[in-house]
Every structure is written in C-alpha cells, then in structure tokens.
Amino acid sequence: MRKCIRLILVVNLVAALGLGAVGCGKDKKESKAFSPKYDTETEYRLSVVGTYSNFESLESTFERFYTYYPNGEITYTYLDDYRNTIEPALAGTEPPDIYVVQPWMYKDPKFAALFDSAEELSDADLEINLDCIRPGLRWEMEGGKILTLPVFSTSYGMLVNQDIFEKEHLEVPKNYGELKSVCDKLKAAGYDSPVMGANTTTTPGIGYAFAYPMFAKTVADDREIEDRLNNLDASAGEAMRASLERLKEFVDSGYIDIAKCTAEIEDDYNAVIMRFFEGDVPMMLCSGDVVSGTKKRESKSDAFVAKPFAYGFYVAPSGDEGGYYMDSTSLLFCVNKNSANLDLTNEFVRFLTSEEQLGIMAQDKRLITSATDYSLDEVYASLADFPKERTISFRDTEILDTAVKQFRAAAYAIANGDMTVNQAVANYGTIPTD
Structure with missing residues (x-):
C-alpha cells in the first residue's frame, strides 16, 4: 500500500520536484536537482523528535524524500514536556536521529548535551548547502561551526x-x-x-x-x-x-x-x-x-x-522611518552525530535544505520560511526585500x-x-x- 501511495505522489509532485530541485543561494537557472549520493535501494529507518503535536508539513516532506529512497521509513514523535524529556531521549537505547532545539537552550547547562551531540552541518563533506538560509538565521557558533538547521522562522x-x-x-x-x-x-x-x-x-x-x-x-x-x-x-x-x-x-x-x-x-x-x-x-x-x-x-x-x-x-509600522522586522527562528533541527543511521540522516537533511523544500514545509505550516525566497506563500510577501537596516535577527541581540x-x-x-x-x-x- 505504501509503495502505491508513493507512486501516486511521484505523479502529483512532478512539478514540485522538477522545480524542487532548486538549490539554495544560487540563481535558479544554475541550480541543480537533488541527486542521491547512495544506492536508492538502501533500507533505512530514521526518527525525528520535536515539540509540535502535529507536524504534517514534515511528514509530507518524508513522502517526497521517499520518491528518491523508497525502501525506508522516517517517523516523527512528539515528546511531551520536551524540556525534561529530550536529554533522556538522546541518552536512551534508541536515540533520535534528528531533534529540535531552540536558541534559548544554548549556553544553558541543562541543555548542553543537545549541542554536544549535534553534528557539524557546515562540514563541507556533507554537501549540505546552507547558503539558502537567510544570513540572519544561520547560527554560527564557536569556530564558525553550524550545528543547527533553521526550519521555520517567525516574526x-x-x-x-x-x-x-x-x-x-x-x-x-x-x-x-x-x-x-x-x-x-x-x-x-x-x-x-x-x-x-x-x-x-x-x-x-x-x-x-x-x-x-x-x-x-x-x-x-x-x-x-x-x-x-x-x-x-x-x-x-x-x-x-x-x-x-x-x-x-x-x-x-x-x-x-x-x-x-x-x-x-x-x-x-x-x-x-x-x-x-x-x-x-x-x-x-x-x-x-x-x-x-x-x-x-x-x-x-x-x-x-x-x-x-x-x-x-x-511588520507593524511603529517607527518614524518604518517598522522593524524581527527575523526570528521558530524551530531548528540538529542531527545526532551518534546516529546509527548517520549517512541517510544527513542525506535527508541535505534533501530538506533547499529553497523549495523549506518553502513547501513553511507554506504547509504557514510559518515564515527560513530560506531566502518568500514567494511561495503570498501571505508573507510583504517581507521580501524588507530593508536590512530595520531587520533584527536573533543574532543581533541576546536578550x-x-x-x-x-x-x-x-x-x-x-x-x-x-x-x-x-x-x-x-x-x-x-x-x-x-
């Protein structure tokens, strides 16, 4: 049954995947389609845990990934009381491959394990093109390392x-x-x-x-x-x-x-x-x-x-010269560097990290995309080309x-x-x- 569903999805998503293959941070004419790095018949199981009780937009992304790697399963699990359950989950016998973090968790000793366990997504060998993420949302830590993928933003x-x-x-x-x-x-x-x-x-x-x-x-x-x-x-x-x-x-x-x-x-x-x-x-x-x-x-x-x-x-126009756009992260993913399925986990993140895939996810959830192109959801069209001098990213303040x-x-x-x-x-x- 599941393979039949995926075949239908291939037909329905031809247009999306044809465009979806738009790479990040490049002129769309020069971008390349997502190309699998591994044998597409590879069998795998991946798990994602997070704070949303309903994450349909992520689950639809799973289905699009299956069109490239059909012999696997990715599951999403909502963890109740996430603040207190995510660290034990990472330390458990079946730790998640991908997990959610929030900016306020950083430098809090209670959540140190979340960042200690995170893979460096900016490692060039992973070929994850983080250039599609808006500069203000790319979270560079010590040494310029990027450990998180901003999936949604808000304002x-x-x-x-x-x-x-x-x-x-x-x-x-x-x-x-x-x-x-x-x-x-x-x-x-x-x-x-x-x-x-x-x-x-x-x-x-x-x-x-x-x-x-x-x-x-x-x-x-x-x-x-x-x-x-x-x-x-x-x-x-x-x-x-x-x-x-x-x-x-x-x-x-x-x-x-x-x-x-x-x-x-x-x-x-x-x-x-x-x-x-x-x-x-x-x-x-x-x-x-x-x-x-x-x-x-x-x-x-x-x-x-x-x-x-x-x-x-x-943006609410509260200032004499105009309003101020708070370009804030709403949800970020980390990859568990100790994952038993690290290759396919990185492959899924590589697939997800594109203007098109992040845009579709944000559109489905109706949150602001973390990518540079706002055009997929006209509700947020006013934010495109908002003046940089009146844009505040989460890195501009540490309140x-x-x-x-x-x-x-x-x-x-x-x-x-x-x-x-x-x-x-x-x-x-x-x-x-x-």
Whole structure:
C-alpha cells in the first residue's frame, strides 16, 4: 500500500520536484536537482523528535524524500514536556536521529548535551548547502561551526485585511506617520478600532507585537546595555522608554480600543484568528505563529466562508522611518552525530535544505520560511526585500527570557493604563510578570 501511495505522489509532485530541485543561494537557472549520493535501494529507518503535536508539513516532506529512497521509513514523535524529556531521549537505547532545539537552550547547562551531540552541518563533506538560509538565521557558533538547521522562522506584526484597504482606497502603512493617517481615515469610515489584538502579556499580544521590535532595535544598536538588561539592573530600564512611549501614544490616540480587544478576543491565538475572520478588523496585531493557524481556520469561520477576503502579514509600522522586522527562528533541527543511521540522516537533511523544500514545509505550516525566497506563500510577501537596516535577527541581540518578560509586563501595564512610562522604566527588574 505504501509503495502505491508513493507512486501516486511521484505523479502529483512532478512539478514540485522538477522545480524542487532548486538549490539554495544560487540563481535558479544554475541550480541543480537533488541527486542521491547512495544506492536508492538502501533500507533505512530514521526518527525525528520535536515539540509540535502535529507536524504534517514534515511528514509530507518524508513522502517526497521517499520518491528518491523508497525502501525506508522516517517517523516523527512528539515528546511531551520536551524540556525534561529530550536529554533522556538522546541518552536512551534508541536515540533520535534528528531533534529540535531552540536558541534559548544554548549556553544553558541543562541543555548542553543537545549541542554536544549535534553534528557539524557546515562540514563541507556533507554537501549540505546552507547558503539558502537567510544570513540572519544561520547560527554560527564557536569556530564558525553550524550545528543547527533553521526550519521555520517567525516574526511579530499584524494581519491586514487587504479587501478593506482596497475598499477604502488606502495603502498599507509603512511608517508611524502613515499608520496614524490611515487609522484616522478608517475611523472616519466607521471602523471604531482600526487596530485590534490580544490584550495579553504574551508574545502575540498587543504590547509585544507592536513595541518589542522597536525595543530590540534599541538594544541591537547599543549592545553594551544587554548585560544590564539580562541582569535585571534597574538602570537598564531606560532602554525601554522610546518603545513604551510610542505604545502609549498609539493607545492614547484611540486607534486601538483596549477595552474592545479585551471583550472580544479571549485568547492570543484562536480568538485572534476567528475575530479577524469576522472581516471588519483592518489590522490585527499578532505573531507569525498566530498566522500559522489561519489556513486551517478559514473553513471554521462562518463569516469568512460566507465572505472570504484577501489578507497578508505585515511588520507593524511603529517607527518614524518604518517598522522593524524581527527575523526570528521558530524551530531548528540538529542531527545526532551518534546516529546509527548517520549517512541517510544527513542525506535527508541535505534533501530538506533547499529553497523549495523549506518553502513547501513553511507554506504547509504557514510559518515564515527560513530560506531566502518568500514567494511561495503570498501571505508573507510583504517581507521580501524588507530593508536590512530595520531587520533584527536573533543574532543581533541576546536578550534573555527574564528581560523579555520584564518588557512584556511593562508593555501590558502601559497599554492598560496601570503604569506610566516613567514608572515602568524606574521599576525595571522588579515588574511583576505573573
């Protein structure tokens, strides 16, 4: 049965694999098709473990790989309580061949084994073309070694109802001045809250999606402040001022009705999407991880089914010169250098590491591709050619989670009028985060 399924897939995916063979970081005319290095009749079994309970986009990649190496099986297993179960899994009698890591795990002694066990993917002998990965996402460690493959990326910004903008003869704003002008026109047209979002302290919430990228840019421009931020030194609170003042100005303007957001959006994921699909919200603050849930929910929204509309993801234009694109990794793979199936594991990673395969995976998951070509998913088309001077990658800052939580709590307090900017700045390091 399985071989029959694969034969059908070959027919259905001819176009994809013909293009898919687009190599990374090269002109597409010069790229070469994936060519197996080993006997295609090789029998093998590979295992992948991770944090997603549902990873259909990876499993469809398995099927595409089977068209080259049909006599094997690759399985994906979700590990509950990943923080505490991944290290024992690596040390077990049947360790995974590929496993997920996150940037925040690095330099944490608890997760040292994850990086100690990782193969160097930048080893030229493996012929894994990492040039297709956006430079800001390529994670070079000591000695220039690359141990991780960024599979998905994410960012923070807003979903935009493009039909509303077309109806009202408006352009999506590119900077804060344009945002104010657009919001004034939308309010005049009857949209009480031109911008909405989840009123939470989480990363998809209003304060984080709108103001955190500006804060991160401040830190990226002055890396000397990082240690004080990470050590929760009260003097570092001044770094939050400009972004919090902009957030307060925006909320006080009436362009986003916090009370309305609180009443109509119960959580920072499903409710954000379903409220947006009602079709009367011009701009919805959120994260790329929220956008990933839109495709499956289109058919679950009666309003969207009755009256579908075009939408896209844009950077929130919080800055005077424009918004700031947080080019952040969402999920990374490591190859277990102690794998019993190392050759075929590396072969699968080599197959996966292409503009086309990473693009298809991201499109299926509706997350942002980690490759250089955004064109496969028009939802993220606005991110293509975003100005480098306003792009912040995860390597441009090393703001620890404790510092991020302080900012999120401060932004929430500012948005809800529970704290002044001066108070937030002065109380950095001691702002309650629960």
